[in-house]
Amino acid sequence: MQTETAQSGLFARLVEIGRGPARAEVSPETLYDRHGVLVVRVGDVVVKAHQADREHGPPFLERIRLAGTLPEVVIAPQGPPLTVDGRTVTIAPFGEPVDPAQELPWEEGARLLAALHLESVPAGAPSWGRPTRVARLVSRLGEGPAEDAVRRAFATLPAWIRGEEDEPPARTVRLIHGDWHLGQMVRARDGHWRLIDIEDMGKGDPAWDLARPAALYSAGVLPPDDWGRFLGAYTAAGGPAVPAQGDPWTTLDIPARSLAIQIAATCVISAGRDDRALDGPEQAVIDACVRISAAGDAA
Structure with a gap:
């Protein structure tokens, strides 16, 4: 009360x-x-x-x-x-948020991110430093099969993401949003889309801004067509997070795995708090954690 x-x-x-x-x-x-x-x-x-x-x-x-x-x-x-x-x-x-009942603006989001990533990094820009969030969430997990699956996947991440070593220098340093998903976009008065929620904005590796859709695509939650629209628009706009030619997963693998584990931990914690079973998409990210740990064991 x-x-x-x-x-x-x-x-x-x-x-x-x-x-x-x-x-x-x-x-x-x-x-x-x-x-x-x-x-x-x-x-x-x-x-x-x-x-x-x-x-x-x-x-x-x-x-x-x-x-x-x-x-x-x-x-x-x-x-x-x-x-x-x-x-x-x-x-x-105020800006109008994304309407989930309409066609989702994957291309517009990709172009916004590319535009942000291509801006020069000003002196004094704060560092992003967000990968530590996954470690905090995993530390809050209780006991159970889903929790164990998340922890096993977490163990496959690099030591610096697990908080056991200092973060190495970024492959490339750009301005990044730091917590991008479609809920971080609104349509402004001029009719154009903008980013919102700047708590994590700063300098960092731009691959982390693509990590959430990449993780959801890997988990089978985001349809391949939507992922293709997003990634294609990003590369067409000159976005520097992935190679212009070649395999995008050379830069997206660690961020995507980290976000899959972060999302899974969030789902488990939320389900436990609400005393309910995991729903279909939530179970899909747990299954992705099982695949991540299996791939780590095989490596």
Whole structure:
């Protein structure tokens, strides 16, 4: 009850911020309320309370500044973040999210990523450093067959991803989004697509921005035609994450395996929290973990 009360109080504060000093009577809409993140639309603005356990110090401020220099690619927060009830809050213009009932904009997403990856990396750009997330999720797993499958697959990853060694120099360093999927795209007022959610934006290996669709394709969740549309549009736009000619998996293999394991761990944790069985797509990524560990044993 205390958590629900606190969340309702936070919702009211976000609505108040979104309505502004004029207190315009605009009906609010909750866009997202999961994993410690609350996002509320109030008219033409979106007010977001970020995860309490994420770092929102100087690197986050630099990410906001960096996003503001890329208006054709990213919708950036408007101004510095606020602190509301101990939470970091940002305000940004509203954009229409991807409609899963319509044809999914794989090509548009690929072209946005390519455009971001081809931008010059400015001095002071923060490092991405996101691969450590998979290790944190695996450390939270309980006991059971699915959990064991995820842990065995995790053991096949390089030591630096498992947190046992320092991260080696990246193959190539570009500006990357850091957590890309179709939910990180919106259609702006001008009708063009933009990236949103810049908490992980910074310099890093661009292959990690392709890792989630690559992982879902490998797991059999993303249809081959959609994967082909995405990868083809990315390479046609000159994206540097994969070779222009040749096998894209020479650069995508480790990121894709890591994201498959991360997604699988998230699915298992979520199913356990909700006291339910894994659904079909969730079981598919567990099965992918079994294949990953089997390939590691055979190597």
